Amino acid sequence: MRVWYAPVLRLTDLQFDYPAPAGAVDGFRLAVPLLEVRGGESIAVIGPSGCGKTTLLRLAAGIITPRSGRVMIDTTDLSTLGESARRSLRLARIGFVFQDFRLLEHLDVEENILLPFRLGGLRLDPAARDRANGLLERLGIAHLRRRGITRLSHGERQRTAICRALVTEPSIVLADEPTGNLDPANKRVILEALLDAAREKHAAVLAVTHDHDLLDAFDRVVDLGEGLTRTDGVGRVTEAPS
Amino acid sequence: MTGLRHAFFLARKHLSHHRGRTALLCVALFLVAFLPIAIDRLVDAGEQALRARADSTPLVAGAAGSPIDLVLSAIYFREPPAATISQAEVDALRADDLAMVLPLVFGDRVKGGPLVGTDPDYLEFRGLEISSGRNFAMAGECVVGAAVASREGIVVDDKIVTEPREIFDLAGAYPLRMRVVGVLAESGSPDDAAVFASTSTAWIVQGRGHGHIKVDEEVDERLVMGRTGGDDEPSVVRMNAAIHEFVEITPENVADFHFHGETVDLPVNAAIVLPRDAKAGTILFARAETGRVRVQLVRAAKVVDRLLVEVFRVRRILLAVLGVVAVATVLLIAVVIALSVRIRAAEIETMHLIGCTPSRVPLIIATEVVILVLSSGLAAMLAGFGVTALVPAVERLLLG
Numbered sequence A: 001m002r003v004w005y006a007p008v009l010r011l012t013d014l015q016f017d018y019p020a021p022a023g024a025v026d027g028f029r030l031a032v033p034l035l036e037v038r039g040g041e042s043i044a045v046i047g048p049s050g051c052g053k054t055t056l057l058r059l060a061a062g063i064i065t066p067r068s069g070r071v072m073i074d075t076t077d078l079s080t081l082g083e084s085a086r087r088s089l090r091l092a093r094i095g096f097v098f099q100d101f102r103l104l105e106h107l108d109v110e111e112n113i114l115l116p117f118r119l120g121g122l123r124l125d126p127a128a129r130d131r132a133n134g135l136l137e138r139l140g141i142a143h144l145r146r147r148g149i150t151r152l153s154h155g156e157r158q159r160t161a162i163c164r165a166l167v168t169e170p171s172i173v174l175a176d177e178p179t180g181n182l183d184p185a186n187k188r189v190i191l192e193a194l195l196d197a198a199r200e201k202h203a204a205v206l207a208v209t210h211d212h213d214l215l216d217a218f219d220r221v222v223d224l225g226e227g228l229t230r231t232d233g234v235g236r237v238t239e240a241p242s
Numbered sequence B: 001m002t003g004l005r006h007a008f009f010l011a012r013k014h015l016s017h018h019r020g021r022t023a024l025l026c027v028a029l030f031l032v033a034f035l036p037i038a039i040d041r042l043v044d045a046g047e048q049a050l051r052a053r054a055d056s057t058p059l060v061a062g063a064a065g066s067p068i069d070l071v072l073s074a075i076y077f078r079e080p081p082a083a084t085i086s087q088a089e090v091d092a093l094r095a096d097d098l099a100m101v102l103p104l105v106f107g108d109r110v111k112g113g114p115l116v117g118t119d120p121d122y123l124e125f126r127g128l129e130i131s132s133g134r135n136f137a138m139a140g141e142c143v144v145g146a147a148v149a150s151r152e153g154i155v156v157d158d159k160i161v162t163e164p165r166e167i168f169d170l171a172g173a174y175p176l177r178m179r180v181v182g183v184l185a186e187s188g189s190p191d192d193a194a195v196f197a198s199t200s201t202a203w204i205v206q207g208r209g210h211g212h213i214k215v216d217e218e219v220d221e222r223l224v225m226g227r228t229g230g231d232d233e234p235s236v237v238r239m240n241a242a243i244h245e246f247v248e249i250t251p252e253n254v255a256d257f258h259f260h261g262e263t264v265d266l267p268v269n270a271a272i273v274l275p276r277d278a279k280a281g282t283i284l285f286a287r288a289e290t291g292r293v294r295v296q297l298v299r300a301a302k303v304v305d306r307l308l309v310e311v312f313r314v315r316r317i318l319l320a321v322l323g324v325v326a327v328a329t330v331l332l333i334a335v336v337i338a339l340s341v342r343i344r345a346a347e348i349e350t351m352h353l354i355g356c357t358p359s360r361v362p363l364i365i366a367t368e369v370v371i372l373v374l375s376s377g378l379a380a381m382l383a384g385f386g387v388t389a390l391v392p393a394v395e396r397l398l399l400g
Helices: A053-061 A083-093 A109-113 A115-119 A126-138 A154-166 A184-200 A212-217 B002-017 B019-055 B067-076 B087-097 B121-125 B146-152 B199-206 B278-290 B300-343 B345-354 B360-399
Strands: A007-017 A029-038 A042-046 A068-073 A094-098 A172-176 A204-208 A220-223 A228-231 B059-062 B099-110 B113-118 B130-133 B141-144 B159-161 B176-184 B195-198 B224-228 B236-239 B270-275 B296-299
Touching (some): A007 A053, A007 A204, A029 A053, A029 A204, A053 A068, A053 A204, A094 A154, A094 B345, A109 A154, A115 B345, A126 A184, A154 A172, A154 A184, A172 A184, A184 A204, A184 A212, B002 B019, B002 B360, B019 B067, B019 B300, B019 B360, B059 B067, B059 B087, B059 B278, B059 B300, B067 B270, B067 B296, B067 B300, B087 B278, B099 B199, B099 B278, B121 B270, B146 B176, B176 B199, B296 B300, B300 B345, B300 B360, B345 B360
Parallel strands (some): A042 A204, A094 A172, A172 A204, B113 B195, B141 B176
Antiparallel strands (some): A220 A228, B059 B270, B141 B195, B224 B236
16 A cells, blocks of 8 residues: 655646747646645646646746746745745755756766755765665666766666655655656656655655556546546555654 | 865866867967966076176177177077178287187088187186086197087097088088097087087188198099109199098198188188277277277177067067967857857756756856866966976077
């Protein structure tokens, strides 16, 4: 039985207006009445191209601000934070996984994983290195620790990106088509590796995907095209561990 | 502090990953910093060397013409001045014991260095020490400068042959084989690269004096082109020009060497004049101006000062040009960095998405620039110190 913890992301009455394209009178509006993601929970966001999936992730991360509504990360309302505080919160509480991996080619695998610490000006203490080592083991790429990014396969790159997303022990991982660049054999393996590693850390996963074959791996599916939320599996809400 | 350390780490990693581009930027920055330093140091060092040599050469006498050419020829033994004075003028300068006069006859070369015909007193005047052997005393003897000796591995009692003057002139003077009687200690001056001998030796090398080779029974008959005369008249033997590839003056044949014409008419390229005192110097200048001695008499230091004014003007122009080039290079590097930032847009966006502060990315890029500038600047500074070692070579290149 899967265990879900207290909500780590809560979007309420969220509205975001896209600027009207040239020649058009009205723009497109993304509306999310309520979306709550609990610790340990995984949610797939699906929908046709242009329906606002990536925008939803960017709103959830505080990268862009909504016209109205609230975004709560843990107990923090992003609208109350300035740009600098939002970035700090993103660094500490949110992990990112991208379709194109977005690893820095001039760093090796371990250095890429520890990048959030360096970007945040945080101390690279033994605990941080231990966490990185644990994730490398967990994702099965410990032997690639010192390897350059360009010498990795796509699967290995995405595993590295997953390690980077989880190394700060975030509350939630936002994944934008994490399996989009992988071959069919690798897709499920990598997705399950992400979800398992996140669950182990009690982190939620909100993932945009076009791979409908993989939806069964998620706890819930949000279809932005249909505007409905489907709940699979049985979950129960528990308090986050102290 | 931790943030700065991380920025330095990321900057260093980025620069070392893009080695080619980093090396190119470093070289460009190095040149921008190094060239003005190098020019400044070379000109300064050249100025000091030139001034020191000129300051130790009170007056220079020579034929009318460019005083700069005359002085540079006299102190660096470069190309002789276009016109010469005669030995008679040298003697005239010596009249009344107003000055010590050191004639300089040069233009020929031996073992890659100039052969300087002068008085034996020249070595003492320049403070040159003989590290082995003795000073030259008779025609055919020479003293070799330290640089020539070490380059050619010459020691006392070696024989060295002057370089042919005109290899296609069958009637020309043969090279002279000279005996090395002394080797000079290193002085750090152009004298190190010269070979010193008497003026007679230099004139013989020029073909103004010669000896006669005895054709006896040991001569290869194949070189004999014809014989005339008989028992009652002196015999004349005509020999092929290949009879000897050099001539040599020895104590046995020195008496056979002679000059055609009067010795006082023989040419002297320049003369260093050391007046006994200021008054003697004034008298000599007066004699030169009134034509009592038919020479151009100049103060070496003043001539060099005039030359240096031109050198400094050229340096200012050169530095101004380099300044413009430096500004253009820096702007170009700024464009390269700006373009590189655009190329790194995805990387920078990733950093922002992950949550780095707005100042972090500029800090990393600024650190990269600082590393480039500091490493290039440091290399330029070290190379600037190294330039001093090149001064003698540049001096040789520019001044012969």
